Amino acid sequence: MTTQIIKTTCPYCGVGCGVDAKVENNQLIAVSGSKDHPANKGSLCVKGASLHETVGYQDRILHPTIKNERVSWDRATHYIAEQLSQVIEQHGPEAIAMYVSGQILTEDYYVANKLMKGFIGTANIDTNSRLCMASAVVAHKRAFGSDTVPACYEDIEHADLVVLTGSNLAWAHPILYQRLSAAKQARPHMKIVVIDPRQTASCDIADLHLALRPGTDAYLYNGLAQYLIEHGYIDHNYINSHCNGYEDLLKQVSHQTLSDTSHICDLEDDLVSMFYQWFAETERTVTLFSQGINQSSSGVDKGNAIINCHLITGKIGKVGAAPFSITGQPNAMGGREVGGLANQLAAHMTFSNPQDIDQVGQFWHATSMAQQEGLKAVDMFEAVAQGKIKAIWIIATNPLVSMPDSESIREALTQCDLVIVQDVSLSSDTLKYADVCLPATTWGEKSGTVTNSERTISRQRSFLTPPGEARHDWQIICDIAKEMGFNEAFSYKTSADIFREHAQLSALRNSGNRDFDISELSLMSDQAYDNMPPIQWPINSAYPKGRARFFEDGVFFTADRKANLIPIQPKLPAYPATHNELILNTGRIRDQWHTMTRTGKTSRLLAHTSVPFVEIHPATANAFNIQENSWVSLQTPVSKYIAKATITRSVRQDSVFIPMHWSDFFSSHGKANSLVRPIRDALSGQPEFKHSPVEAKSLNPRSQGVLISSLPFSPPSYVEWHRIPYEHCTLWELMSEGKTFTLSGLKAYYPRIKDWVSITDSNENFLHAAGFIDKQLTVLLFSAINMPSIDQPWLLSQMGKTIPLLSRHLLLTGVPQDSTQACGKIVCSCHQVGENTIINTLANGNACDIDTLGELLKCGTQCGSCVPELKSLINLHQA
Numbered sequence: 001m002t003t004q005i006i007k008t009t010c011p012y013c014g015v016g017c018g019v020d021a022k023v024e025n026n027q028l029i030a031v032s033g034s035k036d037h038p039a040n041k042g043s044l045c046v047k048g049a050s051l052h053e054t055v056g057y058q059d060r061i062l063h064p065t066i067k068n069e070r071v072s073w074d075r076a077t078h079y080i081a082e083q084l085s086q087v088i089e090q091h092g093p094e095a096i097a098m099y100v101s102g103q104i105l106t107e108d109y110y111v112a113n114k115l116m117k118g119f120i121g122t123a124n125i126d127t128n129s130r131l132c133m134a135s136a137v138v139a140h141k142r143a144f145g146s147d148t149v150p151a152c153y154e155d156i157e158h159a160d161l162v163v164l165t166g167s168n169l170a171w172a173h174p175i176l177y178q179r180l181s182a183a184k185q186a187r188p189h190m191k192i193v194v195i196d197p198r199q200t201a202s203c204d205i206a207d208l209h210l211a212l213r214p215g216t217d218a219y220l221y222n223g224l225a226q227y228l229i230e231h232g233y234i235d236h237n238y239i240n241s242h243c244n245g246y247e248d249l250l251k252q253v254s255h256q257t258l259s260d261t262s263h264i265c266d267l268e269d270d271l272v273s274m275f276y277q278w279f280a281e282t283e284r285t286v287t288l289f290s291q292g293i294n295q296s297s298s299g300v301d302k303g304n305a306i307i308n309c310h311l312i313t314g315k316i317g318k319v320g321a322a323p324f325s326i327t328g329q330p331n332a333m334g335g336r337e338v339g340g341l342a343n344q345l346a347a348h349m350t351f352s353n354p355q356d357i358d359q360v361g362q363f364w365h366a367t368s369m370a371q372q373e374g375l376k377a378v379d380m381f382e383a384v385a386q387g388k389i390k391a392i393w394i395i396a397t398n399p400l401v402s403m404p405d406s407e408s409i410r411e412a413l414t415q416c417d418l419v420i421v422q423d424v425s426l427s428s429d430t431l432k433y434a435d436v437c438l439p440a441t442t443w444g445e446k447s448g449t450v451t452n453s454e455r456t457i458s459r460q461r462s463f464l465t466p467p468g469e470a471r472h473d474w475q476i477i478c479d480i481a482k483e484m485g486f487n488e489a490f491s492y493k494t495s496a497d498i499f500r501e502h503a504q505l506s507a508l509r510n511s512g513n514r515d516f517d518i519s520e521l522s523l524m525s526d527q528a529y530d531n532m533p534p535i536q537w538p539i540n541s542a543y544p545k546g547r548a549r550f551f552e553d554g555v556f557f558t559a560d561r562k563a564n565l566i567p568i569q570p571k572l573p574a575y576p577a578t579h580n581e582l583i584l585n586t587g588r589i590r591d592q593w594h595t596m597t598r599t600g601k602t603s604r605l606l607a608h609t610s611v612p613f614v615e616i617h618p619a620t621a622n623a624f625n626i627q628e629n630s631w632v633s634l635q636t637p638v639s640k641y642i643a644k645a646t647i648t649r650s651v652r653q654d655s656v657f658i659p660m661h662w663s664d665f666f667s668s669h670g671k672a673n674s675l676v677r678p679i680r681d682a683l684s685g686q687p688e689f690k691h692s693p694v695e696a697k698s699l700n701p702r703s704q705g706v707l708i709s710s711l712p713f714s715p716p717s718y719v720e721w722h723r724i725p726y727e728h729c730t731l732w733e734l735m736s737e738g739k740t741f742t743l744s745g746l747k748a749y750y751p752r753i754k755d756w757v758s759i760t761d762s763n764e765n766f767l768h769a770a771g772f773i774d775k776q777l778t779v780l781l782f783s784a785i786n787m788p789s790i791d792q793p794w795l796l797s798q799m800g801k802t803i804p805l806l807s808r809h810l811l812l813t814g815v816p817q818d819s820t821q822a823c824g825k826i827v828c829s830c831h832q833v834g835e836n837t838i839i840n841t842l843a844n845g846n847a848c849d850i851d852t853l854g855e856l857l858k859c860g861t862q863c864g865s866c867v868p869e870l871k872s873l874i875n876l877h878q879a
Contacts, residue, residue, distance in 0.1 A: 014327035016452025062468025081483035102329030105448030118366035123374030139303025145558030151322035158320035166292020221305035223261030238314035284320030317551030376685030607826035705783025790814030828859035
């Protein structure tokens with residue numbers, strides 16, 4: 001048996017952790033954090049630590065299809081090339097669009113961008129990164145003259161003040177949060193401020209939480225700028241030497257008093273003053289900002305309001321001092337490098353500079369060079385709906401779930417002449433609307449590079465044989481390009497060939513006038529590429545080993561090399577809530593990723609939060625007659641979302657929060673983005689996911705329950721449902737407002753099962769039933785008007801077992817007779833430690849703190865994501 005350890009990079013968030021993959025006989029048997037990777041230094045979050053559980057082939061796309069019929073690769077390639085060529089001939093290149101993803105590798109991104117902008121002749125290529133960091137890109141370019149992230153992760157550890165604004169770092173970037181938490185533990189004087197309408201898990205280590213009114217961040221930061229100016233905390237020397245626009249900024253913010261800020265942000269004066277004072281007096285300050293800032297109709301302005309405060313105090317380009325945009329995806333940064341956004345050209349060159357267009361066209365030997373920016377994501381799908389785009393090629397993303405106004409995306413794809421979907425998972429909602437489906441390789445099978453939030457380029461390496469006929473994304477794109485007649489420009493033999501060309505382009509007439517420059521890698525051998533260690537760009541003759549920070553010298557990438565202070569007029573969200581509406585906020589949960597096509601494969605990641613939910617404040621719940629764990633409908637004029645209520649003071653009274661991950665595959669009405677209007681920032685095109693007015697309504701179930709089945713099940717149309725897949729069975733949460741679940745109906749769904757035990761009343765208002773095949777437990781149903789109290793983990797452990805006749809009715813109680821077997825809701829996903837186990841340990845006096853719990857139960861000792869929840873349980877249940 002041959003065992004190998006392959007060093008690769010995690011495919012999840014923008015932290016970009018190194019992963020050691022343990023491979024035996026073409027099977028991934030374990031993963032661990034790479035101790036020598038600068039991002040994570042050996043740690044992994046629970047998602048990364050579960051990667052070996054998500055690489056199965058059971059739901060993979062294995063073969064090319066046209067109109068749902070299997071075809072050869074030659075046929076699929078010829079068909080697509082022929083169809084695209086016809087669209088160009090009949091309607092022009094602007095009738096073609098490509099929508100790609102921060103999940104693909106830099107090499108894939110590069111050839112996709114080259115084909116669209118250099119040979120098809122349109123810039124209608126955009127990426128799902130538009131949904132997460134496009135506003136930060138524009139804010140950077142306005143302030144710095146380039147899309148430059150000035151900081152590195154070590155700055156977070158060296159800072160004396162870290163401000164998390166619009167970032168739930170604990171759940172969205174767990175390893176970075178653990179580094180921050182460890183830094184605070186080592187240096188207790190460090191202060192942490194969380195600015196977020198919700199009290200998130202990140203607040204666990206915060207010294208101050210500002211639960212501001214949703215959408216008022218720019219007012220808060222404009223107020224900070226005014227405070228810094230009024231109280232003499234600005235760095236006049238830095239401003240005079242390195243900044244433009246100070247007088248205009250002064251004029252814009254001077255009228256905003258602290259009380260004005262507190263009022264509009266709905267915060268107490270003393271809390272705002274405390275934050276302002278800490279920022280003013282702390283030289284080493286890092287502001288981390290993410291989706292809560294970017295996903296707004298004025299996200300660019302919010303980003304610039306933050307950057308302004310760092311520039312006027314000179315808190316940039318120094319150890320422990322910078323504004324720091326944290327990207328959401330593993331290669332959102334790589335996509336920015338190659339020009340994967342519709343308003344970018346390539347290698348941080350722009351359409352606004354005609355010389356850049358000519359240079360890139362000459363470098364590529366382009367036959368039809370795009371001359372202007374293309375359509376951004378929302379505009380692109382609107383153009384599809386309007387019939388302007390006749391063919392759309394979707395790669396490694398699930399827009400039917402991730403885009404705002406999901407139903408309009410469905411309608412657009414339904415009427416589009418040609419929809420090409422290039423992906424890996426059969427569970428993608430978007431796949432249903434594909435005319436052509438192309439099987440691609442995924443993590444562990446593909447080889448290339450990704451760039452993380454601190455500009456570190458890392459290798460993803462292949463160690464698994466692709467299933468079926470799956471091919472690498474870059475190979476598929478190049479084969480179609482060659483079939484269209486662009487053979488010479490796409491004759492790459494390896495991903496290393498593409499990377500070298502990408503590096504060469506970064507050096508094109510770049511004498512320090514562009515930030516992105518990896519020219520030192522342009523001549524690397526295949527072996528050097530294979531062995532490339534993680535390294536931060538720029539990587540050139542001046543910085544052959546990379547560069548940790550930008551702007552240490554105060555030199556920027558504007559025409560006069562000075563940063564621009566941007567005087568912004570704060571704006572409230574485009575659509576405020578009316579008196580009978582609530583503000584919808586959407587976001588990530590701890591253990592899931594995007595639309596769950598990968599993380600939904602392992603029960604470990606479904607254990608903590610297995611179904612969608614609605615977080616609502618107690619006072620709001622009372623006003624809407626909503627009870628804990630009751631079914632709730634959130635509605636807009638075009639869609640609805642149905643899930644159970646979680647009543648919590650972590651949200652404001654004017655708001656509700658729902659998770660973004662569920663799709664039509666996992667839930668009947670669980671798509672968060674179906675409620676989000678397609679409102680976007682006018683500058684960046686990024687949608688406003690964090691502020692959507694919705695109406696809330698309490699539902700009155702006629703019957704609700706849980707079905708666990710190892711056989712296929714298709715819920716009837718009158719049932720609301722959530723699907724939770726496990727290795728040997730599937731659990732369904734069911735609810736009906738009009739009908740009850742009956743034993744006769746259950747038997748009709750499972751005609752193979754002849755052996756049943758059940759308990760019910762005369763009106764079948766409740767039903768507990770179990771079905772057996774060859775004496776093995778195959779189906780369980782627990783239903784009633786009110787949700788039955790059952791121990792799901794224990795019941796799941798009984799599926800497939802032979803249950804003695806005398807024990808079958810005991811099974812219908814839904815709970816184990818031995819209470820010690822009931823672990824309760826899973827809190828620690830890494831070690832599968834349940835809430836009841838933790839509470840019993842605390843109540844018995846066996847533990848009184850996190851460390852002791854960790855020693856006894858192992859909870860909180862791996863990725864640390866559960867530590868805030870453990871602390872809460874300690875406070876509530878300590879003996």
